[in-house]
Amino acid sequence: VSDPFRPVGTVRLRAGRELPVRRGHPWLYRGSLADRLPPTPGPVLVEGADGSRLGVALVGASGGSLALRMVARGCEAWSAATLRVRLREAAAVRERLGIDSDAVRLVHAEGDDLPALVIDRYGPVAVVEPYEPAWEPYLGEVTAMLTEELGCATVVMRRGYGGDRRASALAGALPAEPVIVREEAARFPVDVAAGQKTGFFLDQRDTRWRVAALSTGCTLLNLFSYSGGFAVAALVRGARRAVNVDASRPALELARRAYRLNGLPADDASFLAGDAFAVARELAAGGAAFEVVVVDPPAFVRRRSELAAGLRGYKEINLQAIRLVAPGGLLVSCSCSALLDEDGFGGVLLAAAVDAGRSVRVLERRGAAPDHPTPLACLEMRHLKAWLCRVR
Numbered sequence: 260v261s262d263p264f265r266p267v268g269t270v271r272l273r274a275g276r277e278l279p280v281r282r283g284h285p286w287l288y289r290g291s292l293a294d295r296l297p298p299t300p301g302p303v304l305v306e307g308a309d310g311s312r313l314g315v316a317l318v319g320a321s322g323g324s325l326a327l328r329m330v331a332r333g334c335e336a337w338s339a340a341t342l343r344v345r346l347r348e349a350a351a352v353r354e355r356l357g358i359d360s361d362a363v364r365l366v367h368a369e370g371d372d373l374p375a376l377v378i379d380r381y382g383p384v385a386v387v388e389p390y391e392p393a394w395e396p397y398l399g400e401v402t403a404m405l406t407e408e409l410g411c412a413t414v415v416m417r418r419g420y421g422g423d424r425r426a427s428a429l430a431g432a433l434p435a436e437p438v439i440v441r442e443e444a445a446r447f448p449v450d451v452a453a454g455q456k457t458g459f460f461l462d463q464r465d466t467r468w469r470v471a472a473l474s475t476g477c478t479l480l481n482l483f484s485y486s487g488g489f490a491v492a493a494l495v496r497g498a499r500r501a502v503n504v505d506a507s508r509p510a511l512e513l514a515r516r517a518y519r520l521n522g523l524p525a526d527d528a529s530f531l532a533g534d535a536f537a538v539a540r541e542l543a544a545g546g547a548a549f550e551v552v553v554v555d556p557p558a559f560v561r562r563r564s565e566l567a568a569g570l571r572g573y574k575e576i577n578l579q580a581i582r583l584v585a586p587g588g589l590l591v592s593c594s595c596s597a598l599l600d601e602d603g604f605g606g607v608l609l610a611a612a613v614d615a616g617r618s619v620r621v622l623e624r625r626g627a628a629p630d631h632p633t634p635l636a637c638l639e640m641r642h643l644k645a646w647l648c649r650v651r
């Protein structure tokens with residue numbers, strides 16, 4: 260069996276293309292390469308135009324223009340030891356953060372120098388989500404580390420590429436039931452086998468509890484609720500009532516389960532299955548109002564060609580959401596589209612506010628929780644925006 264860490268070839272960059280990599284950027288685009296990629300799958304050595312060694316990279320297969328992702332820098336070796344050190348460091352950073360939950364993002368890809376590899380930990384269960392097939396030869400090593408050193412009893416794999424989202428067990432047995440995790444004062448069921456992402460939206464943890472703290476005594480509308488995270492946190496912190504809206508029935512079933520786990524009354528009116536655009540429009544037309552409205556849609560802009568339609572989507576859903584905020588209430592508007600930056604997002608919210616005829620002030624601009632680190636050289640990875648706004 261050939262060593263999967265052994266470089267299968269060398270790729271030289273075109274002149275003038277190495278600065279971002281030298282400064283810590285993890286990506287190389289096809290246009291930056293002077294050579295063709297080797298035909299054999301495996302890691303490649305990356306050299307500057309002058310032949311100096313820049314490091315080792317994994318080959319991207321996602322079909323786009325991104326060709327290489329750096330896994331080792333300079334003369335550092337790409338080896339099982341390097342991989343273990345990275346995983347160990349990632350785990351140590353999470354320990355330092357003192358996250359009040361047993362559901363934690365253990366590895367955030369480029370942010371932990373393990374590009375295109377995500378690992379979420381739900382108590383004894385780790386969910387490994389590789390975003391490139393180039394990770395496949397290393398999953399055995401990753402699994403061994405997770406079980407032997409980090410105490411995970413079960414390791415589940417969900418591919419982040421290729422369309423096959425079916426879960427498989429890399430260690431232990433695939434959980435037949437949702438895994439129950441604790442986050443601050445709430446418990447949540449996490450469907451690691453069939454849920455969205457790896458089963459839970461860990462990136463919103465801090466915003467969830469910030470909004471919960473501001474929702475005591477309030478009514479809350481949770482648009483694009485998934486498993487009810489924002490609603491459950493708010494109700495646990497004393498919100499009066501919450502309504503969850505999601506197009507996915509399994510997601511709402513998880514939300515109901517989350518209510519039951521936390522001893523919250525789960526009446527049918529709290530869970531509306533349907534298109535959030537249509538439901539919000541209907542609620543607004545009926546004169547409904549909530550003291551807190553959360554809008555957390557899926558990414559509407561995943562590629563440049565979707566920009567115009569995506570912007571229209573964000574504007575429309577925020578227009579309806581703003582109409583639904585009681586005077587003086589709170590709008591929590593989120594976007595996880597990497598191609599929509601903060602200024603662009605602000606522009607969309609302003610257009611929605613103007614159309615709604617309401618005055619909107621930004622109180623806080625938040626991002627993903629700190630177990631989702633970003634290399635300073637690659638701030639474009641910071642795609643989650645969560646703005647807390649007062650609506651008059």
Ligand SMILES: C[S@@+](CC[C@H](N)C(=O)[O-])C[C@H]1O[C@@H](n2cnc3c(N)ncnc32)[C@H](O)[C@@H]1O
Nearest residue numbers: 460483484485488505506507534535555556557
């Ligand atoms: C980013 S996730 C929401 C995460 C959630 N706020 C949380 O903190 O766990 C987006 C959700 O939108 C739902 N969704 C997608 N399109 C929808 C639509 N048109 N109407 C309602 N829900 C939709 C998906 O099922 C998914 O649960």
